[in-house]
Amino acid sequence: MRATYEGLLTVAHRRAVDSAGRVSTDPDQVAAGWAAVLAATRRQMAWLKYELEIPDVGQPAAHGDPALMAVAQPLGAAADLLAVQDAVTASVLDDRVSLVAARAAVANVASISARSALNAMTSVSRRRRTVEQRSLARHLRFARRELEPIVAQESNGPFLGALGGLAVSMPAASAETYERIAHAAAHWQRLHEEIPAQSLLTRDLRSITAQVRTAAGHGRYLVRAVGASAQRLGFGGPAIMRLRKANTALRRSDAGSIRTTAAWNRHVSDLGGTTSLPGEFAFRELHETVRRTVALPSGALRPTAKLIPDRWTADAVLEAVDELVHSAHQVAVMQQRAVFDLVTAGRLFVSRSQAIRADPAYQQLTVAPIGRRQRSWVRVERIDFVPELTESLAAVVDLLGEAALACRQLAHTDVQRRPTRLESPTRIAGPDPKRRPRKAVAQRPDQPDPSPAVELP
Numbered sequence: 001m002r003a004t005y006e007g008l009l010t011v012a013h014r015r016a017v018d019s020a021g022r023v024s025t026d027p028d029q030v031a032a033g034w035a036a037v038l039a040a041t042r043r044q045m046a047w048l049k050y051e052l053e054i055p056d057v058g059q060p061a062a063h064g065d066p067a068l069m070a071v072a073q074p075l076g077a078a079a080d081l082l083a084v085q086d087a088v089t090a091s092v093l094d095d096r097v098s099l100v101a102a103r104a105a106v107a108n109v110a111s112i113s114a115r116s117a118l119n120a121m122t123s124v125s126r127r128r129r130t131v132e133q134r135s136l137a138r139h140l141r142f143a144r145r146e147l148e149p150i151v152a153q154e155s156n157g158p159f160l161g162a163l164g165g166l167a168v169s170m171p172a173a174s175a176e177t178y179e180r181i182a183h184a185a186a187h188w189q190r191l192h193e194e195i196p197a198q199s200l201l202t203r204d205l206r207s208i209t210a211q212v213r214t215a216a217g218h219g220r221y222l223v224r225a226v227g228a229s230a231q232r233l234g235f236g237g238p239a240i241m242r243l244r245k246a247n248t249a250l251r252r253s254d255a256g257s258i259r260t261t262a263a264w265n266r267h268v269s270d271l272g273g274t275t276s277l278p279g280e281f282a283f284r285e286l287h288e289t290v291r292r293t294v295a296l297p298s299g300a301l302r303p304t305a306k307l308i309p310d311r312w313t314a315d316a317v318l319e320a321v322d323e324l325v326h327s328a329h330q331v332a333v334m335q336q337r338a339v340f341d342l343v344t345a346g347r348l349f350v351s352r353s354q355a356i357r358a359d360p361a362y363q364q365l366t367v368a369p370i371g372r373r374q375r376s377w378v379r380v381e382r383i384d385f386v387p388e389l390t391e392s393l394a395a396v397v398d399l400l401g402e403a404a405l406a407c408r409q410l411a412h413t414d415v416q417r418r419p420t421r422l423e424s425p426t427r428i429a430g431p432d433p434k435r436r437p438r439k440a441v442a443q444r445p446d447q448p449d450p451s452p453a454v455e456l457p
Contacts, residue, residue: 006164033068
């Protein structure tokens with residue numbers, strides 16, 4: 001799951017609130033925990049273009065208080081997230097409104113932590129307080145006085161905007177058309193990964209199958225559009241072969257999704273209705289973003305020459321396709337795991353005829369009231385009772401993984417950095433650099449079609 005900047009701040013705020021009443025009265029532990037919170041806050045404020053004027057508490061020798069260290073962990077992760085952004089995603093730090101909101105959110109977390117620590121230091125009676133407790137209490141009061149004006153600057157509630165969507169492996173929202181596709185795809189994947197498998201129904205899984213198929217279809221269309229212009233834009237032979245490989249894998253994954261849909265219809269019980277998962281609404285946004293990109297206002301598809309006019313645009317399209325196919329693959333993996341968990345937990349019902357094929361014991365009649373038909377759906381707890389469904393899901397996952405690897409090689413990204421905008425080429429690119437030859441593999445009957453270029457439909 002991709003942790004966004006806004007998500008890390010939300011976790012930090014929740015842990016800071018939970019720290020109330022849980023901070024130790026040991027001044028050494030509290031000083032060490034508060035020092036960690038203050039260090040993470042100062043680093044993050046520096047990236048948010050603000051200098052925090054709170055002195056350090058020294059070098060505590062003890063281990064930090066667990067409640068305060070739990071707050072420092074997401075704050076430090078958020079600071080690291082801001083530190084690893086590239087020149088494109090870091091441009092959101094120029095938005096003054098987002099900066100003020102982020103400063104207020106970070107200062108609020110630190111202020112709540114300081115209040116929890118101060119309550120622990122003052123919970124002891126005055127006569128029994130040690131010198132260390134009194135000194136740390138004065139420091140915490142000063143820190144709160146410095147943090148509260150920063151919190152008060154954002155009176156309408158924090159609105160982080162594009163800054164809140166920053167992540168190490170997720171692009172920031174941008175006005176660029178193809179970056180919007182990448183951001184919508186990453187958002188779609190993240191919302192699906194946040195839903196536990198136990199809460200999914202058959203209609204939700206059927207909807208996910210349709211979403212994965214449509215997203216893969218969008219990715220294939222963009223891949224074919226780049227492939228049709230590959231020779232004109234100077235792509236090398238290895239890049240063209242990767243385009244063909246991605247196109248073939250996406251085409252075969254579409255056939256696998258069709259078989260999955262048929263398996264849902266024939267073998268698994270469904271109560272019907274419309275899914276209400278957040279990922280469904282995120283996918284509608286992704287679908288509309290792609291349609292606005294590839295279609296004219298009249299509804300007709302854009303010609304290839306207008307959709308991919310130059311090499312810079314082709315690189316941007318490949319980065320968007322990389323994120324789109326990667327997200328489709330991850331959602332398909334999530335769906336496959338959810339089906340396995342639901343079947344083994346006895347949460348899915350299959351047709352009796354399908355169960356009889358796997359286990360003849362289901363031919364035995366069960367007790368039923370006189371005049372009523374025998375049950376046509378039974379609950380199973382073995383994955384081999386739905387072979388058509390599981391095999392088609394596995395095929396889709398494998399094919400999308402193959403397509404995602406090819407798209408990742410085309411966009412020159414990796415699993416830790418997705419995606420990074422490339423610089424506009426200053427010359428027509430030549431053939432790709434030679435690499436060490438790979439081990440020979442046996443020829444398979446489903447190799448990519450050897451056409452000279454991938455044409456548009």
